[in-house]
Amino acid sequence: xxxxxxxxxxxxxxxxxxxxxxxxxxxxxxxxxxxxxxxxxxxxxxxxxxxxxxxxxxxxxxxxxxxxxxxxxxxxxxxxxxxxxxxxxxxxxxxxxxxxxxxxxxxxxxxxxxxxxx
Numbered sequence: 001x002x003x004x005x006x007x008x009x010x011x012x013x014x015x016x017x018x019x020x021x022x023x024x025x026x027x028x029x030x031x032x033x034x035x036x037x038x039x040x041x042x043x044x045x046x047x048x049x050x051x052x053x054x055x056x057x058x059x060x061x062x063x064x065x066x067x068x069x070x071x072x073x074x075x076x077x078x079x080x081x082x083x084x085x086x087x088x089x090x091x092x093x094x095x096x097x098x099x100x101x102x103x104x105x106x107x108x109x110x111x112x113x114x115x116x117x118x
Contacts, residue, residue, distance in 0.1 A: 008093070012023065027081050028068070034047065035053050041067060051088075053091075054091040067092060068081070068095070071095060071096060074097060075110075078100075079098060080097065083091065086107060
C-alpha cells in the first residue's frame with residue numbers, strides 16, 4: 001500500500017511507491033490537459049464538450065492525487081482512470097479505476113451491438 005495517511009506536503013509523502021505515483025501523476029496531467037488546453041489533440045472530446053476538472057483539483061493537483069489514492073484499484077498498473085458518467089466532469093464521485101475495455105465501453109464512441117432476437 002503506498003498511501004500515507006495524515007498531512008502531506010508533497011506527492012512522495014502521499015504515495016511512496018514510485019511507479020504508482022508516476023502513473024497517477026501522468027493520468028492527472030493528461031486529464032487536465034485534455035480539459036484545459038485547446039491545443040491538445042483530444043480537447044474536442046473533453047474540454048470542447050464542457051468536461052471540466054474539479055476547480056479544487058485544478059488549483060492544487062495534490063487534492064486530485066489524494067482523491068485517486070482513495071479509489072479501489074489505484075495501485076493496479078493495468079487499470080486507468082474512468083469517468084463513471086462519460087458526460088460528467090473529473091470530480092469526486094464520478095471517477096473509478098477500470099480496465100481499458102471497460103473504459104472503451106463507457107466512451108461516447110462505443111455503440112453497443114444490437115441484440116439478436118431468437
